[in-house]
Amino acid sequence: MGNFKLTTVEEFEAATEKLLETGKKVGADAWQYRAAKQTPHCKFGEQGVCCRICAMGPCRITPKAPRGICGCDVHGIVGRNYLKFTAGGAATHSDHGREICHTLYCAKPEGPYKVKDPEKLLRIAKEWGVETEGKDIYDLAHEVAYLGLSEYGKVFGTQNFLKRAPQHTQEIWEREEIAPRAIDREVSCSLHMSHMGCSSLPEALIRQSLRAGLSDGWGGSMAGTEFSDVLFGTPKPIETEANLGVMVAENVNIVVHGHDPSLSEMICEYADDPEMIAYAKEMGAKGITVSGVCCTSNEVAMRRGIPMAGNFLQQENVVLTGACEAIVVDVQCIFPALGPLSKCFHTKFVTTSPIAQMPDAEYIRFNAETAGENAKAIVKMAIENFKNRKPELVHIPDMKQKATVGYSVEAIVKTLDGVANSQVDEMGTTKPLLECITSGVIRGAVAMVGCNNPKVRPDTAHIELMKKMIANDIIIIASGCSAQAAAKAGLMDKEAKELCGAGLKRVCELADIPPVLHMGSCVDISRMMILAAELAKDSGLNISQLPVVGCAPEWMSEKAVSIGNYVVATGIDTFLGVDPYVSGSDQIAQLLTEGVRDWVEAAYTVEKDIDKLGDAMIARIEEKRTALGI
Ligand code: MSK
16 A cells, blocks of 8 residues: 555544644634534424515424414425525525626637637537637637527526436426426526425425425536536546645645636646746745635636645634635635634635625635726735735645546546456447446446535545445535535545455556546535536446436535435435434425435435444445446
């Protein structure tokens, strides 16, 4: 195994403890203290039985008060809350996708945004029936971007990307009336249905939850992923590093955080500019280091090899190092705590989007038309802040791991081509991967996704489950903060093959891959849907027959529920380690964990015991193999 060693959760925690000590010296608050003050949580909220959708309440359901003032029972209340939660997630992902469509619409040959993957643009144009012959690539980009934007409010029909799914899946969506129409329509329809005096029938509420989820996964998120690839390049395997040790004490440290790559791509461009590097040196630094947190980090790691400082629950830690000149955020998953925390240090907390405005921040409004100037101003601000550091507060934990990232579907197909032990197929199919699965060299795959949540010891569930899966020859595709947990631990180092069962280890060696493949950010779970669709088409099986499951063991956001709904609605069993506030209704819980299987051939499993969750996933994968006779 050479010198390879995973970073343990105990080591993470010891490093965090030391940073919290620094925080105490300057009177900084932290999520660990706030979580303690918020515990125990409100039981009504946890069970989903509190209704505050009209001003007659709030109504809380108890044995003595089994109905709200309007007469709605607990199942209607829990179901409406679940649908609203989903709509929040679908709106968020999809609005991200809309921003990316808009950025593509603004692309120009002279920049700042250019078309970096014209082949992908041509593929999408043909798929959508757009004439490509003899067209200037930028004219085509604008035409396709306009069509992409139109998907949000299309008057008739369903989402264009649905045609990427296997015929059988499309038929299910039609039959069950969950094929998403206009993206915005599914969000507003969800809010309409869950308004006072509309739906309270569990089946109707859960059906719309699946539909709104699909409008995200096969609509807005897919647009976000596909058009980001067109603009910034489709990811290919690339080396990077992960954990706080990627920050460099002698350099100006800029940390990008959030989700939208339009901002972070520009920051990376300008941080690399010789003029800016010279300016940093003039200000006493040796250079400029850009690193990332959350999904913005995943985006720039996959395309540029920018190192990953950490995931969701590590966002405060980057400031606590005392070596962060600027934490620059765009949208989603940003703690408002970063404002007051930054004030305890010299750090500039820079918000950039009208969507995510927060107190105690410097607001530099970023938009596609002025992106270059905005990014330059932010990089300059960080450089000029270097001199304000308090050296006595600087401590960067000496902790990082190597990681190979950048496994888009295209990259996975290309990389695994040639690995299967017989009948290697031509480029462009998933057949080599299928061959590994049907021969049993790989038993199956788990899509590991989602956040951290203080309800779970941070990163433990991600890491322990991944270790368990790969030891059982189950390959992992990971995204979001789950991917970063893996990278920080060392599971994206190719040497992690040593932790695999014999079959997966052999595949890792032959294909020269780590056993946990980094597929990107939260919106990139759409890549996983495309991979599942291709595997089904190439094998002639239904998606639900594939030995593949999804898992979000530490999820926390509304987006995660929307994701779970589209993964299940695509036919993939999904395993959660945190309850989605539905335990108050046995009818809603039954629908999600069993009933929806009759509609979409998959369902949820919720299990807080991580070991049992892992066993259940392996059992499900083996069950599917047995059913296929492989
Ligand atoms: S960033 S949604 S904490 S995965 Fe996409 Fe991480 Fe979850 Fe945000």
